[in-house]
Amino acid sequence: MLPTSHRPVRIFASPLMLSAAIAAALSSSATAQQLGTSNVSLLLKNGDVLGTGETVTGILSPSIAPSGKWSTLCVLDGTARRGLVIDGNLALAVGDTTPDGATVQQLYSTRISPDGVVALLYSVENPANPSDPLDRLRIGPTDVLLEGDAFNYSPLGISGDIDGFYGFDYDAPHVAVGMFVRPAGGGIFRAFVSGILSGTTFIPNGGIVGGTVLPDSQSGIPYYSPTSDCQVRPMGGACHTFNLFDNGTFLYGLRSLGNLIAEHGQPGPSPNSVWNFDDRPRIRTNGSGKNLYSGRITLSNGQDRGSVYVDGVPVAIEGGGLPGVLGGTVGQFQTASIALDENGTPFFSVPLTTSGSEVLMAGLEIVLRAGSAAFATRVNGLQVTSLFTSLQDQTFDITPDGRTVIAKVQLETGATAIVLAERDLADPTTCTTEPNSTGLPGAIAAEGSRFLSLNDLRVVATQLPPSSFGYLGISRSSTFLAMPGGSSGNLCIGPTVGRYVNQVQSSGASGKITTNVNLLAIPQPNGFVASLPGDTWYCQLWHRDSVMGSATSNFTDSLSVTIQ
Numbered sequence: 001m002l003p004t005s006h007r008p009v010r011i012f013a014s015p016l017m018l019s020a021a022i023a024a025a026l027s028s029s030a031t032a033q034q035l036g037t038s039n040v041s042l043l044l045k046n047g048d049v050l051g052t053g054e055t056v057t058g059i060l061s062p063s064i065a066p067s068g069k070w071s072t073l074c075v076l077d078g079t080a081r082r083g084l085v086i087d088g089n090l091a092l093a094v095g096d097t098t099p100d101g102a103t104v105q106q107l108y109s110t111r112i113s114p115d116g117v118v119a120l121l122y123s124v125e126n127p128a129n130p131s132d133p134l135d136r137l138r139i140g141p142t143d144v145l146l147e148g149d150a151f152n153y154s155p156l157g158i159s160g161d162i163d164g165f166y167g168f169d170y171d172a173p174h175v176a177v178g179m180f181v182r183p184a185g186g187g188i189f190r191a192f193v194s195g196i197l198s199g200t201t202f203i204p205n206g207g208i209v210g211g212t213v214l215p216d217s218q219s220g221i222p223y224y225s226p227t228s229d230c231q232v233r234p235m236g237g238a239c240h241t242f243n244l245f246d247n248g249t250f251l252y253g254l255r256s257l258g259n260l261i262a263e264h265g266q267p268g269p270s271p272n273s274v275w276n277f278d279d280r281p282r283i284r285t286n287g288s289g290k291n292l293y294s295g296r297i298t299l300s301n302g303q304d305r306g307s308v309y310v311d312g313v314p315v316a317i318e319g320g321g322l323p324g325v326l327g328g329t330v331g332q333f334q335t336a337s338i339a340l341d342e343n344g345t346p347f348f349s350v351p352l353t354t355s356g357s358e359v360l361m362a363g364l365e366i367v368l369r370a371g372s373a374a375f376a377t378r379v380n381g382l383q384v385t386s387l388f389t390s391l392q393d394q395t396f397d398i399t400p401d402g403r404t405v406i407a408k409v410q411l412e413t414g415a416t417a418i419v420l421a422e423r424d425l426a427d428p429t430t431c432t433t434e435p436n437s438t439g440l441p442g443a444i445a446a447e448g449s450r451f452l453s454l455n456d457l458r459v460v461a462t463q464l465p466p467s468s469f470g471y472l473g474i475s476r477s478s479t480f481l482a483m484p485g486g487s488s489g490n491l492c493i494g495p496t497v498g499r500y501v502n503q504v505q506s507s508g509a510s511g512k513i514t515t516n517v518n519l520l521a522i523p524q525p526n527g528f529v530a531s532l533p534g535d536t537w538y539c540q541l542w543h544r545d546s547v548m549g550s551a552t553s554n555f556t557d558s559l560s561v562t563i564q
Helices: 015-026
Strands: 040-045 056-059 070-076 082-086 089-093 104-112 118-124 134-139 142-146 150-153 158-171 174-183 189-198 201-209 223-232 238-246 249-256 259-263 282-285 291-298 304-310 313-317 337-340 346-351 358-362 365-370 382-386 396-398 404-411 416-422 443-448 457-462 469-475 478-482 490-493 513-517 522-524 527-529 536-547 550-562
Touching (some): 040 056, 040 070, 056 416, 070 416, 082 104, 082 118, 089 104, 089 118, 104 158, 118 158, 134 158, 142 201, 158 189, 174 223, 174 238, 189 238, 201 223, 238 282, 249 282, 249 291, 291 346, 304 346, 313 346, 337 396, 358 404, 365 382, 365 404, 443 536, 443 550, 457 469, 457 550, 469 513, 490 536, 490 550, 513 536
Parallel strands (some): 158 223, 189 223
Antiparallel strands (some): 040 416, 056 070, 070 082, 104 118, 118 134, 150 158, 158 174, 189 201, 223 238, 238 249, 291 304, 304 313, 337 346, 358 365, 382 404, 396 404, 404 416, 443 457, 457 513, 469 536, 478 490, 536 550
């Protein structure tokens, strides 16, 4: 029987009722809105030439840290040669020599921990058998697990030599890894092992060994092996996809924090349904133990449906409506790319029945849109045409707070690209504002990016009186000063304020002023200063106004931006 917190709940087959159930499941973690495409930045695309001269001709799954540091594996120069790219720079490639003199043979997968350490699963040449390269797990600059190393963990009955790896995840200091082990007596077995990294030493503290019938198994079929899909959390808990091997057929299941979540062929979340995991599902968990998972179910009428759930509650069901997306009905998919932030907001990408349309969602919020020109997100003026929802590879990653998403997309040129989507660039303040002569208070919002490395932050003021001159003020602190100098509005930033007097502008007919904020040269009373990661800046725009023929001035509302 499933643990109480993971027992199935009823799912309604009607698309209308599904839409209502999904909206109810998500309403506590997100609000329905659409992300402004100005908050999407292009990081890398096919055809880009790296600083070392190689041309990017293919891009695999990206990964990102809260600092904005990112990594991905790329195909180079139109060959099968792969390279590890970190922040747009080639860090390691097939054919390179490692510090111990080995030649890199292949790069399999990469992850960045929240503290910005890049981990890599790769292989090097095997002098004894060139057709069978030797796997290694590198965390930072150090190889911490090598094929051929002795590996012993008596609580799981593991004693032997490492014979290769399936997949891994790293969240300092915790590591989860799927491995082959060859015991001294011969043969081989498979295991999923979790542990901590102490210096450069991996210390196991839990896991599952292949060939074991799990105590909570519903099928009774022995656990065979982990797959490449796994995750480890800061507190050390891990989740992973595993497979069973039944009469020559691979079947799949999900485990999280030591609990069985689901197995192929076992009762599903709606009456008389079963989990149809004949293709690899996915699972993610967060610090509070909430689980997000994606796979297929077979309903009582025999129909198969792709599905995404949070602890048994539907988030997206093939054929169901998608709240937050006008006219959105989920199209056919096998397994969705998924992520779960520490606030419990589920992220998932699914196709829509509208031809060629796809969405990446954060709860009820659209993060990225792909498809027709009218629907699609645009980045650097180019339309996003695909989010690769048909791929079995994970195609996006998020920061733990969910405010930043890095994703693999296709552009209208046909090029594969990596884009950075930033949700909630700025935080509102509670300062009271006064209406201007339009009858509305002036409003400001942040666009572009809060990452110092991109230096692309813009502050846009709207709802201004037409043809009114104004400029942006910026400060390291907030305040409240009612109607300073006879103004009709309130000053919300300061007391020390820098002024963008070199960008004094007219609001024109649209009542809008956009200020470019150069993060390397922010005006302050004593001169320009360069911002640093972690700095918080408060912004507000002052503008001229006229009330019943009398000249006055006013202020917009204010916001704060924390630089990453």
